[in-house]
Amino acid sequence: MSTELLTTQGHTSRQYPRTWRTPVYTLTNYLFILPFLILFVTFVAGPIFYSFWISLHDWKILAKEQRFVGLANYISLMQDDIWWIALRNSLYFAILTSIINTVFALIVALLVNAPLRGRDFFRFVFYAPVVLSVAAMGIIMSWMMNTQFGIINYFLVWLGLPPVRWLADPNLVIPSLSLATVWWGFGFPMVIYLAGLQGIPDHLYEAARIDGANSWQVTRHITIPLMMPSIFFVFVTQLIAHFQVFGQPYIMTGGGGPGRSSYTVIIYLYQTAWRYFAMGYGAAIAVALAFVILLFTLIQFRVFGRRRVIEY
Amino acid sequence: MRQKHMNRYRLYRFFLKFLHYAVLVALTIVVGFPIYWMVVVSITPSAEVYRWPLQLWPTNPTFEHYREVFTRQDLLIDRWFVNSVVVSTIITVLCVFLSSLTAYGFARLEFPGRDLIFLLLLFTLMVPGQVTLIPVFLLIRGLGWLDTYHALIWPGAVSVFGVFLLRQFFASVPRELEEAALMDGAGRFRIYWQIVLPLSRAAIVALTIFVFLGAWNDLFWPLVVLNSLELRTLPVGLTVLQGTYTQERALVMAGTVIASAPVLVFYAIFQRRIIQGVMLTGMGGR
Numbered sequence: 001m002s003t004e005l006l007t008t009q010g011h012t013s014r015q016y017p018r019t020w021r022t023p024v025y026t027l028t029n030y031l032f033i034l035p036f037l038i039l040f041v042t043f044v045a046g047p048i049f050y051s052f053w054i055s056l057h058d059w060k061i062l063a064k065e066q067r068f069v070g071l072a073n074y075i076s077l078m079q080d081d082i083w084w085i086a087l088r089n090s091l092y093f094a095i096l097t098s099i100i101n102t103v104f105a106l107i108v109a110l111l112v113n114a115p116l117r118g119r120d121f122f123r124f125v126f127y128a129p130v131v132l133s134v135a136a137m138g139i140i141m142s143w144m145m146n147t148q149f150g151i152i153n154y155f156l157v158w159l160g161l162p163p164v165r166w167l168a169d170p171n172l173v174i175p176s177l178s179l180a181t182v183w184w185g186f187g188f189p190m191v192i193y194l195a196g197l198q199g200i201p202d203h204l205y206e207a208a209r210i211d212g213a214n215s216w217q218v219t220r221h222i223t224i225p226l227m228m229p230s231i232f233f234v235f236v237t238q239l240i241a242h243f244q245v246f247g248q249p250y251i252m253t254g255g256g257g258p259g260r261s262s263y264t265v266i267i268y269l270y271q272t273a274w275r276y277f278a279m280g281y282g283a284a285i286a287v288a289l290a291f292v293i294l295l296f297t298l299i300q301f302r303v304f305g306r307r308r309v310i311e312y
Numbered sequence: 313m314r315q316k317h318m319n320r321y322r323l324y325r326f327f328l329k330f331l332h333y334a335v336l337v338a339l340t341i342v343v344g345f346p347i348y349w350m351v352v353v354s355i356t357p358s359a360e361v362y363r364w365p366l367q368l369w370p371t372n373p374t375f376e377h378y379r380e381v382f383t384r385q386d387l388l389i390d391r392w393f394v395n396s397v398v399v400s401t402i403i404t405v406l407c408v409f410l411s412s413l414t415a416y417g418f419a420r421l422e423f424p425g426r427d428l429i430f431l432l433l434l435f436t437l438m439v440p441g442q443v444t445l446i447p448v449f450l451l452i453r454g455l456g457w458l459d460t461y462h463a464l465i466w467p468g469a470v471s472v473f474g475v476f477l478l479r480q481f482f483a484s485v486p487r488e489l490e491e492a493a494l495m496d497g498a499g500r501f502r503i504y505w506q507i508v509l510p511l512s513r514a515a516i517v518a519l520t521i522f523v524f525l526g527a528w529n530d531l532f533w534p535l536v537v538l539n540s541l542e543l544r545t546l547p548v549g550l551t552v553l554q555g556t557y558t559q560e561r562a563l564v565m566a567g568t569v570i571a572s573a574p575v576l577v578f579y580a581i582f583q584r585r586i587i588q589g590v591m592l593t594g595m596g597g598r
Contacts, residue, residue, distance in 0.1 A: 026424065029500070032417030036410045036475065037429070043467040044436050047447035054446060061450075111336055124583050125340050128347065131579045131586075133529035135547035136572045139554050139564060140350045149561075151349060154366050183346065188590065195591035215328075244442060247531050251554060266442060266532075273446055274536055283446045293440045301438075 051283050059280035066280070073284035083285065085260050086268040087292070089174060090243050093264065097178045097185075098238035102231060105186045109193035110219060123194070127187035134184075138251030141180035142167060145252075167253055170261035177248045177262060189234040196230035197223070236300040240293055246270065265289050350572070354378070354565035361561045377566035386556070389570055391542050392549035399461055399545060400527040403468040407523045411474030412482075412516060416504045418475065419482035420490070433472050445536070452537060463537035464545075468527055474519050477593055481515040482508050518589030521582060528575060546571040 055073055057066040077083050112122045129137065144150050145166035153163035166176040200223065208218045224231075246266035249256050255271070256263030265285065273282030353361060355373040381389050417423075418430050448467055457463045485508050493503050509516060531547040538544055544552070553567045579586060 026422060029417060029421040029423040032421060032500070032504075033414045033423075033429070036414035036470070039410070039466060039470045040433070040436075040472065042451070043448055043470050044444060044472060045432065047444035047451070048436060048439050050447035050451075051443045054450070061453075108339065111332065111339075114332065116332065116336075122336050122340060123587060124580075125344055127583070127587060127590075128576065128579060129343065131525060131529075131575045132572055133547045133550075133575070134531055135529075135550040135554075136350075136568045139550060139568045140346050142554075143353065143561060143565070144346060144349060149362055149366075151366055154364070183343065191587055191590040192594065194587075198591075240440075244440060250531075251551060269442060269445070270532070270536075273449070279446050279450065286443045286446060290440050290443045294438060297438050 052287055054280055055283035055287050057280045059278070059283070061277045061279055069280070073281050074288070076281070077284050077288060082260070082263070082268060083265075083288075086263050086265045089256075089260075089262060090245060090264040090266075093174050093178060093181075093245055093262075094239050094243035096175065097181050097242045098235055100178065100182050101186050101189055101238050102235045104182060105189035105234065106193055106227070106231060108186065109190045109197060110223065112190070113194060113197045123191075126190055129184045130187045132184065134247030135251055137180070137184045138248055141183070142252040145176055145180070168258060170258050173253055173258065173262045177245075177252060180252065181242065181245075181248060189238065192234055193227065193230055196227055200226050233300075236296060240296045240300075243293060243296070244289075347572075347576070350565050350568055353562055354569045356562055358560065358562050377562045378570070380563055381553075381566045381570065386541065387549075387553065387567070388542050388544075389546075389549060389567055392544050392546050393570070393574075395461075395543060396528055396546040399464050399468075400524055402461075402465050403527040404520055404524040406465065406469035407471050407474060408516065408520050410469055411471050411519065412478050412509060412512075413504065414475045415478035415482055416508055419479045420508075421500065433475060437472050437476065445532075449536060458537055459539045459543060461543070464527075464534060467533070468530075471519075471523065474523065477519065478512065478515060481512045485511050514588070514592060517585055518593045521586055521589055522593070525575065 054066075056068060056070060058069045058072075059066045108126060112119045112126070132140075144152050147153060147163065147165045147168050150166070152166070156163055165172065167173050204222055204226075205218060208222055213221070244266055245264050249262040249264055249267055250270075253262045256267045266289075269282055269285045269289070272278050272285060352368070352370055354377055355375065356367065356370050357372055357374050357376070360367065360372070381387055418426065452458055452463045452467075455462070457466075489507055489511070490503050493507055498506070528545075529547060530545075531551070534545045534548045535551070538548060541552075550567060550571055553564050557563050
């Protein structure tokens, strides 16, 4: 934040620094941020505080006056089995997906980072699913994972293996959603890794080669250690993103089935607020969710300071 | 002896290279297959979709499902398509314009409370978007904006991350250029518009692409604030398709192809920029 005033050395007839400092100029400067600021206060900053306020009420959307209930919503939430199931499912999904994505995307990034003819093509293909909407991806994958007519089971049977009840088995549904999500999303961390790999100076590799290290040793002792910041960044950001999973269970398992085995926090929030219109309780769910995510963010900030953009 | 050793080494290198390619090709097939399969199912006659053995290559390709998607009374897919284009475009233009204007203000201009306001922005970056869903919904409802595009556009035009990102890029534009322009009598807005924006083109393009993709693919918010069938965007429309026509797989897939083709084509054209954009910004397009 080292924005000093523009200083000119006084070799022109016009005295910029002086006019620059006058209050009139300072106030017109507000015009640059004013439109954004109005929207920001209305749709971001204000609502963050308003959300907490709503969560202290038994907020019915059609009621004239909202009844203040203090922390009652939070107390109910802590005793709410569905909340704990949803939290458990979201965490399970987020951790599983993030671990697979972090490791798998790194392997793929190493494979397409090597000097190789056609590597741009491979990168192109691997990133492609990322641009699909969750709706499209969910429809495609739920059909492929269909127990009876899905092509994955078709291949399994063809190979002489028993068919798997991907989305129909309560124990398999979250790993299945995870698998679908990895297909959809691993291209993104892959590209983040590629950016990191470009930042490793060549002379380190050359030195290792001269010392007689083979590719595996170079990867193990030079690339991976130097990539640790990227790996950690990917893991934490993936964790935060996948913890907020909604589209996959909404589309692929009919909103969290079978039973509640893929019922996630955002699905619970959606149903509480927009199926039962219990806005107060919904707001409490949202705030509780924010606290969990804040925990993840704090871990990230501890390691990265205030940087959100990766710099190499 | 030495020659023999060299040959063996070369063979080993060749084998490694072959393995490397084999893995990548296998992965390409696995990653590309679902997209291929979506297209295949969409042109398979209804009667054959549920028949084993499955046909990996359509023997009787048909476009009847595409015709049906466009003609069924409750599937306004052409309308949804237009909606998605219009809404996403407006959101993108507004968001990029506002983010860059604001970022310039924070990067280069002086005004009281600037650092404090910026700190507030940073603080809200840590709060996940879900917290604001309910209050913004109630606000939109109060304004009478439910089931209108205002509900999508105005909240969608605010990107704190965009401001933060562009501010960093603008700060790296050489000050001397701006000073020179100031001397030539250019106003602050003109400097922003004609010097800083063009010089930060890479970041602006990346932000534009990712805001657009994000708006195009958003599911939750349009699901919550839109009600009328004819106002929906494509992702919400697809959920209708998936919910109502579960039994007509080929029809659902035809709709999915129509919704996905534009982004895939867009991606194919701008792939280099998109991938560079991810590297530059750490954004992903969702």
